[in-house]
Amino acid sequence: MKIGANFPAKTPEGPIEDKWTSYKNKIDLVNPANKRLIDIIVVGTGLAGGSAAASLAELGYNVKAFCFQDSPRRAHSIAAQGGINASKNYMGDGDSDYRLFYDTVKGGDYRAREENVYRLAEVSGNIIDQCVAQGVPFARDYGGLLDNRSFGGVLVSRTFYAKGQTGQQLLLGAYSAMNRQIARGKIKMYNRHEMMDLVIVDGKARGIIAKNLITGELQRYSAHAVVIASGGYGNVFYLSTNAMGSNVSAAWKIHRKGAWFANPCFTQIHPTCIPVSGDHQSKLTLMSESLRNDGRIWVPAKEKDVKAIRSGTLKPTAIAEADRDYFLERRYPAFGNLVPRDVASRAAKERCDAGFGVNATGEAVYLDFAAAVIRYGKEKALVTHQDANNEALVLELGREIIATKYGNLFQMYEKIVDENPYETPMMIYPAVHYTMGGVWVDYDLMTTIPGCYAIGEANFSEHGANRLGASALMQGLADGYFVLPYTIGNYLAKDIRTGAIPVDTPEFAAAEKGVQEQLERFINNKGSKPVDYFHKKLGKIMWDKVGMSRNGKDLKEAVEEIQAIRDEFYKEVKVPGNLEGFNEELAKAGRVADFLELGELFAKDALNREESCGGHFREEHQTPEGEAKRDKAFQYVAAWEHNGAPKDANLHKEMLDYKYIEVKERSYK
């Protein structure tokens, strides 16, 4: 079935450059007096949720914002490192809205909706203006103007940054905008509250059941619209770069209530993460992609050197240039170390699978800054009229420059690995980082449930099958500051006479009862294994069979194995404590229950997609050189409708039509 009359994507007509402007001119407006009569719930306070809550409150709506952390400032957007893209063309290197649009569609391997991506590029510059006005301290040059750097998959410098803490600074900017509205009473903030279910009244999203995580109490909250901004589902892999609390539950609850879930198998495995050190590991740490601007990725070219390194008898710095394999530069001369993430990750896996991994587990490659240190050191020596042939001096000056660019990342690496990356190359390996898939939304960012919206990483987004670096922050803030606050008017304009939504209704009571029953089931289930046991088991299947490369046989097995773990989970899970008071294990049980369903749909989606594209690599579908082989027949968004169990989900296809970009083989050679 195609996305048809019931749920059209609602993309506007006209030339692509004019679509958003002419659409905005026709969006229904709600007058300021009426906005005061309308409540909006926002779940999640990361870049998307925080910016949406602030903007909606500013417009005059009454916002109720929810986060499970103890403060909205702690949402995981805070951990984004490298930067945010915008087509400002401040560097004068030929950038434009069209190029950002083009790079994003190509980077996503032609699996994103053209209209949405163009809109994203169009508002990208506004985001930078907005953030600077809020006092976000972006990096600047000595002339006082904003600095840019380059990121993977593009040939211009359009990435704005604040050292390796761009996400932190942008989130604190959105948090400051929220604070202003909290102080005015326009946002009512609910910290340490988790959304447990969506409440639908007469076919429309009208509220949520939330759990106060401190008291354990279930509470009913009503609104005229519900915005889900709860982030991605990378933690379905157990180990990922997501925060410990990051979960799919809000998105999954609305899926179970009728919102279609799109492209779950499009998940980004980020090439530069710190390798796994042992079974105790609880999460993985990213090393920003910005490091690939100056770091060169390599493994030894000779197997005997690999053996010597693993046994500790040879240091990587002792390997001669000629005996190193800079495999990205070798395979992709045009983009080199700056190929997109999916390409870099697969190339690293290919080398490690071939036996060239450089740590004890054979799952690591080097990221080496030696060449950059010398290059920067020489330049600095020349500029400061010192001896550029003095090796010790050049090293010292070069390391100082590297420290100013990436100091916090190098420090983080040293803390975790206990090696000094200024002296020896970093070891890195791919890890799950971001999910391009998510809740299906139309051009208004509305899901298939009227009045229920999904923004930021939680929706299926503009990134297609692979997201380019520094585009997540851009999309989160675009959705929250500049898209949703306008488009939501289309829906709410019809709601001005509704009045406050009561919570003492059968719909709220039924939703609350369902939540209560599940919580009681966990507490009363006298099983023998803690929640993490099941989460780890699920994660291992996902990584081994639904990870960086997939095949039909493994995927079929994964579907069955996940079903079996789910059965075992409900029989054997052991949740300590009781329903009252703070109980983290109970919260985790609910989240893992949802991951156990999502995981199956994820594998089913990967099985359905008989092609390779972006982050989705099917071994059966590759070119003779081992590159991803797309298939025109799959040029669609796979939107799944819940129908009982994940195995019974119905597939709806939104066919993707490219009018402004020619669909070509994606080459970075």
Place this chain on the structure above:
Amino acid sequence: MDLKLKIWRQKNAAAKGKIVDYDISEVSSDMSFLEMLDVLNRELTEKGDEPVSFDHDCREGICGSCSLQINGRPHGPDGGTTTCQLHMRKFKNGDSIVIEPFRAKAFPIVKDLIIDRSAFDRVQHAGAFISVNTSGNTQDANSTPINKGNADHAFDAASCIGCGACVAACKNASAMLFVSAKVSQYALLPQGQVEREMRVTDMVSQMDEEGFGACTNTGACEAECPKGISITNIARMNREFIGSNLKS
């Protein structure tokens, strides 16, 4: 390695708490401190006991969720490090480790090692923002050049993660480092000038209302801050505050 843990257990805000001893064995030196606590909690859960509650989220030293007073020091013995990035290689076999929550009147205990830091949020509501609407109609980002030195100092101040270690380290439980970092960020940027005087007055007044103590310049906050926020920010805030009061 084998360790003796002495952990503060407290059922809820109203209950009386106490230190409880736990033995833990086969701790790997590559584990983070919180991964060590995960192991303890798994053992407790399997035994049918209640696990130890503590705040944590990103586990990469940036969200500011984790806290813990470890052997009397906020975030433990390793300088410039949050608890989630503290690794067990900083401890020795046979060590006793005392683990308590951050202690301050303004940070009431919620449960075990979890504290309520919402006082920090309320101080920010009082003025930690620039009153600009998110309309997208602001001026071009490059229309006001900002001196790189000021921009860099503003960034350094803005890199505060709001964990509360400064308060826990201070014998007066003062929040001056936290508040001054935010005041400084805006005071250093042209965008922050319009509301500069009102901001410092309002934030300081809210800080006092929350029950944080006064600053007596011991510098413990800077020494224990995992992000190295400098006490020059406190000096700057004092100047801002006096300047603002003289004008009003």
